[in-house]
Amino acid sequence: MRILRIRKSSQHILVSAALLLAAALALRLGAGPAHAAAPVAVVIAGHRFTPPEVAVPAGVPLTLRVENHDPTPEEFESHEFPAEKLVPGGGAILLHIPPLKPGRYRFFGDYHPATAQGALVAR
Amino acid sequence: MLASLIIVFREVIEAGLILGIVLAATRGVGGRGRMVAAGLAAGLAGAVLVALFAGRIEALFAGSGQELLNVTILAAAVGMLAWHNAWMSRHGRAMGEGLRSLGHAVREGRRPLAALGIVIAVAVLREGSEVVLFLYGVAAGGAGAWAMAAGGAFGIAAGGLVALLMYRGMLTIPTRHIFTATSTMISLLAAGMAADAAAILQQAGFAQFLYTPLWSTAWLLGDGSIPGRMLHTLIGYTARPDGLQLLAWAATLAGFFLLTRAFAAPARRPAPASAT
Numbered sequence: 093m094r095i096l097r098i099r100k101s102s103q104h105i106l107v108s109a110a111l112l113l114a115a116a117l118a119l120r121l122g123a124g125p126a127h128a129a130a131p132v133a134v135v136i137a138g139h140r141f142t143p144p145e146v147a148v149p150a151g152v153p154l155t156l157r158v159e160n161h162d163p164t165p166e167e168f169e170s171h172e173f174p175a176e177k178l179v180p181g182g183g184a185i186l187l188h189i190p191p192l193k194p195g196r197y198r199f200f201g202d203y204h205p206a207t208a209q210g211a212l213v214a215r
Numbered sequence: 216m217l218a219s220l221i222i223v224f225r226e227v228i229e230a231g232l233i234l235g236i237v238l239a240a241t242r243g244v245g246g247r248g249r250m251v252a253a254g255l256a257a258g259l260a261g262a263v264l265v266a267l268f269a270g271r272i273e274a275l276f277a278g279s280g281q282e283l284l285n286v287t288i289l290a291a292a293v294g295m296l297a298w299h300n301a302w303m304s305r306h307g308r309a310m311g312e313g314l315r316s317l318g319h320a321v322r323e324g325r326r327p328l329a330a331l332g333i334v335i336a337v338a339v340l341r342e343g344s345e346v347v348l349f350l351y352g353v354a355a356g357g358a359g360a361w362a363m364a365a366g367g368a369f370g371i372a373a374g375g376l377v378a379l380l381m382y383r384g385m386l387t388i389p390t391r392h393i394f395t396a397t398s399t400m401i402s403l404l405a406a407g408m409a410a411d412a413a414a415i416l417q418q419a420g421f422a423q424f425l426y427t428p429l430w431s432t433a434w435l436l437g438d439g440s441i442p443g444r445m446l447h448t449l450i451g452y453t454a455r456p457d458g459l460q461l462l463a464w465a466a467t468l469a470g471f472f473l474l475t476r477a478f479a480a481p482a483r484r485p486a487p488a489s490a491t
Binding site for chain 2: 109110153155163164165166167171174175176177178180181182183185186187188189190191202203
């Protein structure tokens with residue numbers, strides 16, 4: 093019987109945790125994407141970024157728009173701020189980046205890392 | 216040329232790790248060959264579809280199509296892993312202890328092999344679509360069919376080898392521990408996927424909170440290194456986890472633990488002692 097009771101209680105914990113999580117998510121998701129100021133833009137052309145160094149304000153959430161002028165796809169990625177997203181050939185994407193401390197944050201095109209190198213410079 | 220080898224190698228290794236765990240978890244189960252084959256085929260077909268329609272997927276949901284698709288398939292994979300672990304905790308322990316014949320357990324319990332097939336499909340789809348798009352770029356850029364063929368062949372061989380090593384490694388685990396070992400690995404796999412999903416929601420702007428990195432172990436093991444990537448697949452390692460990712464990771468791990476307990480087979484009652 094004891095074992096049965098433990099199992100019941102962990103079932104209750106599971107169900108209530110799941111409900112709480114769902115409620116919390118619904119509340120936050122309902123608010124929709126919180127956009128910072130106008131998106132900062134960077135262009136991919138010839139498997140290079142223009143501008144190679146993008147000046148951004150420090151301490152505020154950022155929206156980055158990456159436009160791909162090449163006909164081939166690219167993957168925009170960074171290991172220094174959270175970003176990993178496919179940019180279709182001839183397409184554009186939006187990325188939401190958390191507030192950055194002042195500094196230089198490198199990013200790259202994962203499909204052409206030899207040439208596609210750039211950085212966000214937060215001030 | 217080398218770049219195309221490395222990128223395919225990297226992605227195939229990540230799918231191979233997951234395949235290895237699934238193979239080890241289904242050791243000796245009839246019908247698993249069909250399950251693995253169906254999962255691989257569905258994953259490859261899905262990868263090509265996603266690659267073909269990448270532009271259109273992205274345009275959906277106000278530019279968050281990629282993220283929502285990824286979060287959905289990650290959530291599906293976590294759900295399938297949870298279902299499998301719940302089933303295993305009811306029937307697997309007895310099997311591991313050799314109390315019941317495997318065939319009997321499978322007949323009685325209808326082991327959810329399809330769940331694991333879906334997990335394989337998801338792994339192949341996620342890594343595969345990146346490979347397909349990359350190789351398409353190589354081909355369109357005129358770098359030649361050789362680099363593509365070499366990259367593809369090398370990547371598949373390497374991924375297969377990793378899956379095999381993972382599988383063989385897990386086979387060395389003694390039978391009485393195999394249940395705990397596979398459940399733990401599957402829970403960690405799922406926790407990593409949940410943390411990934413959290414990061415993707417943040418990137419899409421749907422979850423703009425708890426986004427400050429808690430610490431950085433980039434000096435020790437970078438996210439871009441091959442060991443870093445392998446650990447990312449296996450246990451959800453990230454050099455700079457933030458609060459939401461950590462929360463998703465820990466909550467999934469706790470959830471899987473509770474699930475295993477909730478569904479655990481009732482202990483065989485020590486017959487006379489329970490009289491009150």
